Amino acid sequence: MTAVQPFTLTDLGGTDHSVPTGSKTLLCFVKEDCPTCNLVAPLLEAAHQQGDADVLLVGQTSDGNELLAKNHDLTAPVLDDSTLIVSFAYDLETVPHAMLLDDSGEPVKEVIGFEKSEWQDLYSEHVGTVDINWDELPDWRPGCGSLTQDPIIAERLRAEAENSPLRARRIEIASHDDVHEFLFDQGFTDGLPVVPPTPERVIRMLSAITREPQDVVATIPPNLAPATVEKIAINALMAGCKPEYLPVVIASIEAMCTDEFNCHGVFATTMGATPIMILNGPVRHALDMNMRLSALGQGTRANAAIGRAVRLAVRNIGGAKPGGTERSTLGNPMKFTMCFPEWEERSPWEPLHVERGFEAEDSVVSIFAMSSGPAQVIDQTSRSAEALVGSFALSMRASQHVKAHRAGDTILVISPEHVDTIQRDGWSKADIRARIQEVSSVPMRELIADATSGVGFPPEAVKNMTEAELSRPIPKFASEDRIHIVVAGSEAGKFSAVFHGWASGSMGSIPVSRKIGM
Amino acid sequence: MNTILDPTDERKPVVRSITTRPERLEGRLALLDIRKPRGNILLDRLEELLAERYPKLEVKRFEKPTFTKPAPTDVRQNIKANADLVVEGLAD
Numbered sequence: 001m002t003a004v005q006p007f008t009l010t011d012l013g014g015t016d017h018s019v020p021t022g023s024k025t026l027l028c029f030v031k032e033d034c035p036t037c038n039l040v041a042p043l044l045e046a047a048h049q050q051g052d053a054d055v056l057l058v059g060q061t062s063d064g065n066e067l068l069a070k071n072h073d074l075t076a077p078v079l080d081d082s083t084l085i086v087s088f089a090y091d092l093e094t095v096p097h098a099m100l101l102d103d104s105g106e107p108v109k110e111v112i113g114f115e116k117s118e119w120q121d122l123y124s125e126h127v128g129t130v131d132i133n134w135d136e137l138p139d140w141r142p143g144c145g146s147l148t149q150d151p152i153i154a155e156r157l158r159a160e161a162e163n164s165p166l167r168a169r170r171i172e173i174a175s176h177d178d179v180h181e182f183l184f185d186q187g188f189t190d191g192l193p194v195v196p197p198t199p200e201r202v203i204r205m206l207s208a209i210t211r212e213p214q215d216v217v218a219t220i221p222p223n224l225a226p227a228t229v230e231k232i233a234i235n236a237l238m239a240g241c242k243p244e245y246l247p248v249v250i251a252s253i254e255a256m257c258t259d260e261f262n263c264h265g266v267f268a269t270t271m272g273a274t275p276i277m278i279l280n281g282p283v284r285h286a287l288d289m290n291m292r293l294s295a296l297g298q299g300t301r302a303n304a305a306i307g308r309a310v311r312l313a314v315r316n317i318g319g320a321k322p323g324g325t326e327r328s329t330l331g332n333p334m335k336f337t338m339c340f341p342e343w344e345e346r347s348p349w350e351p352l353h354v355e356r357g358f359e360a361e362d363s364v365v366s367i368f369a370m371s372s373g374p375a376q377v378i379d380q381t382s383r384s385a386e387a388l389v390g391s392f393a394l395s396m397r398a399s400q401h402v403k404a405h406r407a408g409d410t411i412l413v414i415s416p417e418h419v420d421t422i423q424r425d426g427w428s429k430a431d432i433r434a435r436i437q438e439v440s441s442v443p444m445r446e447l448i449a450d451a452t453s454g455v456g457f458p459p460e461a462v463k464n465m466t467e468a469e470l471s472r473p474i475p476k477f478a479s480e481d482r483i484h485i486v487v488a489g490s491e492a493g494k495f496s497a498v499f500h501g502w503a504s505g506s507m508g509s510i511p512v513s514r515k516i517g518m
Numbered sequence: 519m520n521t522i523l524d525p526t527d528e529r530k531p532v533v534r535s536i537t538t539r540p541e542r543l544e545g546r547l548a549l550l551d552i553r554k555p556r557g558n559i560l561l562d563r564l565e566e567l568l569a570e571r572y573p574k575l576e577v578k579r580f581e582k583p584t585f586t587k588p589a590p591t592d593v594r595q596n597i598k599a600n601a602d603l604v605v606e607g608l609a610d
Contacts, residue, residue, distance in 0.1 A: 168528070319526075
């Protein structure tokens with residue numbers, strides 16, 4: 001039995017009616033465009049005129065209430081619930097929804113839709129002698145959906161209800177003000193338009209996950225502000241995310257806000273580093289992510305919006321803005337968004353997340369701090385793994401600077417045609433990494449600052465080195481595990497790509513992976 | 519009225535703010551005639567008074583093509599490039 005919530009509503013003549021009424025009451029929720037409600041309207045009018053219960057109709061639209069009263073010559077009060085606040089409080093699914101309340105306002109009987117025998121019982125047991133020709137009425141008619149169940153209306157009502165899960169400050173934008181211009185003027189965007197975060201849209205976004213909206217996912221520097229699920233949902237929505245993307249955005253922010261990743265340093269550096277997200281596991285397919293043609297580029301909503309959502313959260317919740325704590329000298333287009341999935345099915349090797357300790361069936365986001373990329377490696381002529389990976393290595397020597405050594409982490413994205421060339425020789429990822437370190441190594445003497453380039457070891461620091469020491473090969477990367485390899489891209493084209501890292505290890509940023517939950 | 523939810527950490531009030539007003543009248547001042555009838559007469563008189571009282575002030579005159587539409591981009595850019603302050607004859 002539906003619980004009775006006290007309310008006061010106004011009838012068409014402007015008179016207020018309160019429930020409970022203090023006497024026996026037949027209360028019925030109706031909407032005018034429902035044929036079954038029109039079927040029961042004359043029954044309710046008959047009960048009003050002849051029965052011994054107070055009769056109150058509660059109608060869900062203002063215009064509909066007028067029509068209903070006119071079409072059925074109703075003298076029974078038709079109460080205006082066009083705000084749907086009472087209907088929502090009664091959690092209606094179907095109209096007509098009739099309730100018989102006793103003198104004390106307790107519900108005694110409830111009838112939903114139209115089953116003739118139920119209405120007959122209701123009338124004979126509770127309404128008294130009423131002249132109704134029941135034989136003329138059909139045995140059964142289904143009710144209609146309550147207007148409160150209309151998806152857009154339901155989201156608005158949930159957003160506005162007293163127990164709304166939303167806690168974010170509500171900002172009223174005057175009706176003559178342009179919403180998009182307002183969002184730009186407040187600095188809420190990255191320079192491109194955002195989806196206005198209306199309460200009903202945020203409710204829809206939050207419906208995709210089971211986590212409580214006020215759960216704190218992380219604290220985002222520099223403000224060290226608590227990033228609640230709700231605040232992340234607002235920014236994800238603004239970035240263009242669908243609700244089902246939200247768990248990925250949340251996992252990405254969790255990963256980003258770890259000590260290992262050191263996002264404060266990543267945002268603040270003048271070097272232009274930015275978080276890059278790589279996705280693995282079933283989530284790639286569930287969200288229709290693009291791992292093939294243009295995987296690293298524009299044109300796919302999930303790739304674009306997830307990366308952008310993380311950046312907008314950094315900006316709006318964390319407060320990191322260019323000129324504030326974002327101090328990149330040149331900026332970086334990847335600071336708008338950079339997120340892509342690995343094409344695991346096209347790879348002969350273990351996918352990134354499995355290498356990083358997860359199960360193949362886990363959905364995982366891995367986040368890296370990269371300062372440049374994707375820098376294309378163009379090699380259309382190598383026909384062996386040795387030569388092709390040698391090409392990769394020579395190109396990777398440019399990471400940060402040709403004379404930089406121990407140059408951070410790096411991501412190598414190998415395209416399918418290049419995968420095939422390497423696979424023909426049966427190389428593993430370990431073989432690739434070893435080859436990259438071998439070919440990218442240069443003798444110590446080539447890494448000394450000189451007249452050609454002031455970058456490198458200061459000459460005075462190496463002046464006492466022996467010839468053997470100066471001939472010692474120095475690898476480009478601190479260790480092989482700093483070279484992260486994934487597969488993506490279209491079937492056509494002998495082009496792979498490299499992302500250049502930022503400061504790595506405990507003095508910089510360590511890549512972090514997180515399993516994506518709900 | 520449109521309602522949105524605040525995407526920030528809510529440390530700052532959300533308001534439409536106007537540009538900070540200068541403490542002194544100096545530098546380059548734009549007098550903008552939006553082409554309302556007799557606006558030019560008002561601004562001519564204002565220019566005379568400014569010249570008397572603020573002889574160092576550099577007063578420049580600008581016009582919108584019509585008061586019925588927002589200032590075109592070239593007018594706005596021209597004012598921005600050539601003036602530090604604007605006095606606009608806004609309405610009659």
